[in-house]
Amino acid sequence: MPWGDVFDNAIGLLVYPGAVAALLLGAIAEIGATWALVPERGGLRPAARSVLAVLPGSAARGFPTFSLLAALLALVACLQMAAPFNPVPAGDRNLLIAAFALIAAAWLTWTWGWSRGELDPRLVLTVQACWLVALLVPAVVPQNFHPQALGNSAFPSAVPTRAACLFLYLMCLPALLNLIPEAAPQGVPGGPGRRLPGIEAAGFGLLRIVLWLPYCGLFASLFFAPSSDDVLGIIRFLVIVLGCAMVSVAISLNLIYRGARFTRRFYFNVVAPFAIITVGLGMVLALLGPK
Amino acid sequence: MAELALGFPFAGALVGSLLRRRHRLALLACLAFGLAGLVAAVTARPERATLAGLDFQLAAPVQAILVVSFLAAGLAVLLAPAGADRVALAVSGLGGLAAIAAVAVLGNPVLVALAVLLTAGVHAALPALRSFGERVRAPAFGALLLVLAALLTAGTGSLAGARIAGLALVLGVTAAIGLAPYLGALDPREPAPASPVAWLGFLGPTLVVVMATRLSGGLSAEAGDAYAAVLIGLGIFNLGLGALGGWRSKPGADLWRYSFLGDWGLVLVGLGLLSRDGFGAASLLLVSILLLRLPLYLLARPALVKTGRPELHAAGLLVAAALAGSAPFAGFAARLLLLRSASAVAWPLALFLAVAMLSWLPLSIRLAQTFGRPSRRVTFGVALLLVINLAVGLYPAFILKLVGAS
Incomplete structure (x- = not known):
């Protein structure tokens, strides 16, 4: 690999669309989620304070290794997005890398928090499977794993599948972003923390902040035409990403409001069968051929 | 603009959810997005438009029923019983409107x-008294039949395939709405957004008009005959079952369920006649379901839960007249048009329809008794609904013109 490419990838990983961008955008999304999920805290300022409170104090040193590894994988997924000004060449971005990185990040978190009684591993595994369907089925008809190509794909026969995958993706986000109690080792944003303040809670908190951009950015890359490399393009991309985050918070709020029974019913009886039907539909439409 | 009729209620449901605990702000947001959606639905052009690879189209009859659905949702929130969680109702209403608009505008x-399918799943997952399986079976089966019909219409050129598509289309829509033979139990203790009434009285009308105007458009003339025959057959079945079930029911939720069924039987027959008068009659009946029968059921629900002694007041006679489709209310013009259209096809059919219509006169009086001793809020609601229905009944040409049946 030429040194130029290495430099581009490093910039991408550390600055944009990697660490700095993910932390900034994730913090905004996390503050918004805290404000929406726990309005009793007051306005945006108390929400921001509660988000920053998860960061370790001066007495604590470092973050848990698993958390850092998972965050690094999430940043690798960020590089695969079709974001404007992404320094990684379009031909080098791959949906499969993003999928494996994010799944591995989630699994790292789970090996770390596997034995926590308040969590529901079955639900999270089901949601991950459904998310993979939403991520990979749109690639069946175009036979292409480049996110920007999928966002641009214009096969009329694939439109129903893409629409189904779009909804499936959105429905999976609350569990993948740790926004519901069944999938949040650290508790929902703004809620009473499940971990004692310290390194562990900080690790979980940081990881969720970093996860917003790759999940919502991949959504923007997969289901919308790529944004141009200019200011308007950046604004458009941010609007889609923040819109996606808003939708996932709204779904989470409805799930939390209606209770654990509804959440389980929603994921096992609605989202999982819908994913199976989406796969079936994708296969039938692929057999009918791209028109 | 058609896509905005879908986008605004969807955004309204999301924003309403996000602001759920800030009641006044949430209600204001829901109202603003609901009104914006209504304006978008009213001003949408019928031409096909493409956005982000998706085709959007809003034909005139569908547009009329969509606009009436917006009004029905507004009435449901406005007339909600005292102490009800209006934000939850508004969010559910906007979510339902988004689903209706999706059905209406997606090409x-x-x-x-x-x-x-998605609506069926989410609706069945809402907390309610009946099990998830019991509630999801019919609408999910209906949605899968609609997928089959769509794939068969697009993928086969054979007559048999087209006939099966027509059959799947009608059975799919009736199953999704929850008409006989897929009729579900109605328990007044269940919140309205989670009960079968959501399909029978709110989501169903737009779905059936989309079926009649757009989904059936791909069927050939030969397959169209079979489609019409199934519609009329199912219509007669629902009409007969509604009348029979109504006679056997005590004044309560069951009677309301059969009254919905009776109206839907007339709608299916009207659509199956494949005539302008038949379609006009069906459209007027759907308007009457949305702006009279559904809100009246919602107003009567608290009394149904209490299961008090049935009482009939003077205003109850007017309610009974409106529900039975007497002059000068909207149902009268619909029934007249339907009889005219049916008698042009086969007089025995018209005779059966007339007998079934007349059988609902005494049953409607029993329905009006279910309100018990109405509160001032209920009396105001009933008066408002009767005035709206009277206006439609006195000038049905307005609705008929909107749906293209004048």
């Missing part, structure tokens, strides 16, 4: 079926 039949 691709497979997408329409997927929208129905």
